[in-house]
Amino acid sequence: MKSLKSVGKICFLTVIGLIYISSNLSAQNNTSSPYSYYGYGELMTQDIINPTGMASLSYSDGSVLNINNPAALSQLDSLKFIFQFGMTAKFSKLNQGNNDDTFNDLNFSKLAFGFRAAPGYGVAVSLAPYTSLGYDITSRELVEGGTNYFTRSLKGTGGLNQLVLSNGFKITDNLSLGVNGIYIFGNNTRDESIIPQGGSSASYMNTTKLISTGLNFNVGAQYQFNFVDNSIVLGVKYQPQVGVRAKRKIEVLNIGSIKYNDTDRGSYDVPEIYGASLGLKKGKQLWIGADYLLEKWSETKKFEKENQLVDRNKFSLATIYKANDGYATKFFKKLTYRFGAFYDTGYMRVRDERITTKGFSFGVGMPLSRGKGMINMSFEFGQMGLTANNLVREDYGKINIELNLFENWFIKRKYH
Amino acid sequence: MRTNHVLLLLLILSFLISCNSNNFEEHQIGDNLIDETSEVVLIDTLTIKSSTVILDSLITSRFNKAILGSYKDEFLGDVKTEYYGVLDFNNGFSKPTKEIGNVSVKVPIEFDSLVFMAYPNKEYFGDTLQVQRLLINRLTEELELPDNEDSFYSHSKFDYEETPLLDSEFFLKPVKQSQFDEVIDSHGKVNEGTNGVIDYYGKYYGEGIYLKMDSEEAISLGEEIVELVNTESDTVIEAKQWHRFIKGVVIRPGDNNTVMWQAPIGENKLRLRLYYHETDYTEAGKQKYHDFPIVQAGPNERLSFANYSSDRSTTPQQLDRLIEQENELNSDQTDNLTFIQGGIGLYTKIKIPYIENLKTLGLTGGVLSAELQIYPKDESYDDELFPLPKSNLILYTTKEDNKFRSVLPGPNNTALSFAFVRNPENKDESYYATDLTSYVNNILVNGQEYEDAILIGFQREGVGDTYDRLIIEDEPNSDFRIRLKVTYVIQR
Numbered sequence: 001m002k003s004l005k006s007v008g009k010i011c012f013l014t015v016i017g018l019i020y021i022s023s024n025l026s027a028q029n030n031t032s033s034p035y036s037y038y039g040y041g042e043l044m045t046q047d048i049i050n051p052t053g054m055a056s057l058s059y060s061d062g063s064v065l066n067i068n069n070p071a072a073l074s075q076l077d078s079l080k081f082i083f084q085f086g087m088t089a090k091f092s093k094l095n096q097g098n099n100d101d102t103f104n105d106l107n108f109s110k111l112a113f114g115f116r117a118a119p120g121y122g123v124a125v126s127l128a129p130y131t132s133l134g135y136d137i138t139s140r141e142l143v144e145g146g147t148n149y150f151t152r153s154l155k156g157t158g159g160l161n162q163l164v165l166s167n168g169f170k171i172t173d174n175l176s177l178g179v180n181g182i183y184i185f186g187n188n189t190r191d192e193s194i195i196p197q198g199g200s201s202a203s204y205m206n207t208t209k210l211i212s213t214g215l216n217f218n219v220g221a222q223y224q225f226n227f228v229d230n231s232i233v234l235g236v237k238y239q240p241q242v243g244v245r246a247k248r249k250i251e252v253l254n255i256g257s258i259k260y261n262d263t264d265r266g267s268y269d270v271p272e273i274y275g276a277s278l279g280l281k282k283g284k285q286l287w288i289g290a291d292y293l294l295e296k297w298s299e300t301k302k303f304e305k306e307n308q309l310v311d312r313n314k315f316s317l318a319t320i321y322k323a324n325d326g327y328a329t330k331f332f333k334k335l336t337y338r339f340g341a342f343y344d345t346g347y348m349r350v351r352d353e354r355i356t357t358k359g360f361s362f363g364v365g366m367p368l369s370r371g372k373g374m375i376n377m378s379f380e381f382g383q384m385g386l387t388a389n390n391l392v393r394e395d396y397g398k399i400n401i402e403l404n405l406f407e408n409w410f411i412k413r414k415y416h
Numbered sequence: 417m418r419t420n421h422v423l424l425l426l427l428i429l430s431f432l433i434s435c436n437s438n439n440f441e442e443h444q445i446g447d448n449l450i451d452e453t454s455e456v457v458l459i460d461t462l463t464i465k466s467s468t469v470i471l472d473s474l475i476t477s478r479f480n481k482a483i484l485g486s487y488k489d490e491f492l493g494d495v496k497t498e499y500y501g502v503l504d505f506n507n508g509f510s511k512p513t514k515e516i517g518n519v520s521v522k523v524p525i526e527f528d529s530l531v532f533m534a535y536p537n538k539e540y541f542g543d544t545l546q547v548q549r550l551l552i553n554r555l556t557e558e559l560e561l562p563d564n565e566d567s568f569y570s571h572s573k574f575d576y577e578e579t580p581l582l583d584s585e586f587f588l589k590p591v592k593q594s595q596f597d598e599v600i601d602s603h604g605k606v607n608e609g610t611n612g613v614i615d616y617y618g619k620y621y622g623e624g625i626y627l628k629m630d631s632e633e634a635i636s637l638g639e640e641i642v643e644l645v646n647t648e649s650d651t652v653i654e655a656k657q658w659h660r661f662i663k664g665v666v667i668r669p670g671d672n673n674t675v676m677w678q679a680p681i682g683e684n685k686l687r688l689r690l691y692y693h694e695t696d697y698t699e700a701g702k703q704k705y706h707d708f709p710i711v712q713a714g715p716n717e718r719l720s721f722a723n724y725s726s727d728r729s730t731t732p733q734q735l736d737r738l739i740e741q742e743n744e745l746n747s748d749q750t751d752n753l754t755f756i757q758g759g760i761g762l763y764t765k766i767k768i769p770y771i772e773n774l775k776t777l778g779l780t781g782g783v784l785s786a787e788l789q790i791y792p793k794d795e796s797y798d799d800e801l802f803p804l805p806k807s808n809l810i811l812y813t814t815k816e817d818n819k820f821r822s823v824l825p826g827p828n829n830t831a832l833s834f835a836f837v838r839n840p841e842n843k844d845e846s847y848y849a850t851d852l853t854s855y856v857n858n859i860l861v862n863g864q865e866y867e868d869a870i871l872i873g874f875q876r877e878g879v880g881d882t883y884d885r886l887i888i889e890d891e892p893n894s895d896f897r898i899r900l901k902v903t904y905v906i907q908r
Contacts, residue, residue, distance in 0.1 A: 034449050137446050252781075
């Protein structure tokens with residue numbers, strides 16, 4: 001009976017999750033940044049534990065689905081089924097020159113579940129946004145060679161999502177390996193509409209969609225050096241450059257008729273990625289880690305054309321402190337505290353400037369009663385871009401709420 | 417915390433944030449960051465081939481005004497109309513009767529004179545300062561519509577008596593002469609209060625055109641009608657007989673007339689008036705009259721119409737080369753001018769042969785607007801004598817044969833027409849403009865054939881009812897050329 005009820009609850013949560021995903025694909029954006037025009041859109045943080053953007057390649061925890069390094073899944077607790085559902089609210093202020101503009105975005109950030117399938121083998125399935133488009137820019141321009149104005153609206157919506165099947169294997173007591181099989185789906189929709197000023201009802205609308213239907217993968221490893229009380233964990237990650245299958249659809253509408261309609265089949269590259277991380281575990285309560293990530297975007301192509309992107313370097317630091325030593329009774333002693341900071345060079349260069357992002361975050365994890373799960377909340381503050389050279393700087397705050405539910409599926413109850 | 421509380425929290429949060437106040441605002445931030453993939457350009461260098469054509473079969477009957485006169489046009493030659501009018505007998509002209517005691521007695525009448533009367537409307541075209549000649553001839557041929565047609569055309573003609581009923585000169589004063597006063601017109605009396613009674617008996621005191629017809633032919637016609645009245649002939653009682661008798665009249669200008677003008681018909685104000693007097697009893701010798709108005713319709717059909725003709729043999733651009741509808745006079749053969757003229761049926765024909773080349777720009781593209789501009793030839797018009805057209809200039813699609821195909825549609829199911837864009841500072845920079853966006857778009861979508869073209873001129877249903885004309889300048893490589901300004905999006 002118990003497990004039936006759990007299945008019902010999981011289904012219910014999955015439905016809610018799907019509703020949010022569908023809203024992600026249509027109405028709402030994960031971002032409103034004009035920089036999401038570039039490349040494949042704004043890269044969403046894929047770190048599995050919040051605070052987002054933290055180091056995590058060398059982190060593992062029995063009740064955390066660290067999909068960022070699938071090797072960590074080998075450390076999952078037995079008998080535990082973990083369900084995760086996360087949402088992110090982003091409040092941003094765009095600054096350019098003397099102007100500013102504010103945006104609020106809310107979206108689903110993650111849906112995942114995982115469990116230990118066998119001793120030393122953890123498996124997880126997750127769904128999370130990979131890139132997101134949300135630019136919305138309107139400008140009034142002069143017709144070239146004329147005296148009339150027109151309004152150009154550029155709008156990016158949608159984004160790419162990834163459905164990841166993660167497997168983590170314990171090879172030896174110290175070494176774990178993992179592999180993520182990734183299906184990237186969704187579409188990057190770019191609308192450009194041009195409307196002449198005054199009078200005329202004629203307009204021009206170009207919709208370009210990158211529809212992804214392809215696969216890629218990455219691999220990770222964790223090696224743990226044990227000392228008396230402490231241990232040092234080395235985490236690495238590698239992703240080869242892979243061309244992901246996609247369709248590109250261009251449709252031009254002008255005065256009620258389709259002027260151009262073309263669907264191209266081809267592929268776009270996901271970059272080669274090298275990631276390395278050093279983590280220090282002190283007892284069971286404290287972990288400190290630092291990650292370095294190199295994504296070689298400069299070599300990627302989209303439909304056989306250079307992407308005009310630059311390599312991305314990301315440095316991040318994090319620390320996680322579990323206040324509960326196992327005997328805590330006070331509320332604050334039961335929480336998990338997390339702090340992190342990062343510096344991300346991004347993958348785009350605009351007007352000869354790198355559009356970097358830096359930020360810091362802190363968060364708390366609150367256990368649900370009777371060990372049924374954990375609510376993680378985090379707050380991130382960051383800045384993307386710069387105002388020099390008439391560029392845009394985005395100051396943002398993010399609230400991330402993540403619900404972790406644990407179900408003890410595999411316990412056989414004994415009746416006395 | 418219980419799971420349910422958490423879900424509630426999530427829902428509330430999502431609700432709050434979903435109310436994003438910026439949804440419908442325009443955001444300009446970041447507009448400089450984006451390398452546009454499309455350009456919006458103004459293209460006004462598309463070749464336009466222009467020519468003048470003359471259309472036949474312009475309907476000139478069924479209109480409620482008679483266009484009369486002639487004008488000398490420095491570009492279009494001597495233009496004149498001969499107006500063929502049905503003469504109505506105004507419910508018949510029967511012999512007057514008098515009650516003598518208890519007996520009705522018919523009273524014979526005697527003819528006095530026949531007069532042509534007209535009250536023009538205020539419209540005119542040409543020079544009113546010159547003396548104008550007006551001739552009226554009696555038709556010798558009955559007005560009859562061509563087989564299977566219900567209208568006459570500008571070239572229709574009927575035979576008339578060689579000697580005119582009236583050949584007279586007058587000055588046209590369209591505004592003054594348009595004043596109509598029923599009492600004065602009918603030689604009535606008006607009670608002016610303390611000033612007593614004003615009596616308009618005898619002389620004609622009105623402002624209208626009043627030309628006495630004193631030719632032998634007019635006198636004998638008058639006498640003939642009076643005789644028919646006295647003999648109580650059916651001819652002056654039955655409409656059919658009457659029309660067989662009189663057939664109609666044609667009103668013609670003299671060769672040196674300088675103005676065209678208009679007389680409304682349908683109000684019985686364009687007419688012949690026969691003055692007579694009774695010969696017996698109390699009213700003997702007293703001035704009486706019977707009016708014979710020019711009306712649209714004969715016994716059954718509407719037959720009155722205008723015949724237009726123009727002598728183009730001395731025109732500077734030798735427009736006499738236009739004879740048949742198929743003739744096309746390219747603007748480079750006519751000093752880079754094209755012509756539009758009502759009545760005669762001149763239309764300007766344009767071809768835009770290379771529109772489809774727009775499609776070769778970029779990956780694809782689209783049209784945002786297309787405006788066709790035409791410049792009236794400087795000094796070819798003025799506000800007084802030769803004004804710009806008052807009728808709308810509209811556009812028809814056509815082919816090699818210069819037949820009307822379809823009218824280009826404008827907004828709200830109306831015909832697309834040109835608007836005059838006046839430049840008060842530099843008059844010569846004023847021009848006509850119309851929106852060809854959907855026409856151009858249609859060609860971009862469906863293509864066009866080599867012979868596809870546009871006729872610009874007056875509405876075909878009304879072109880026989882106007883003397884308006886327009887001289888268009890199409891000087892290649894100058895600002896004053898027929899041009900199409902296309903705002904085009906080029907997708908890179």
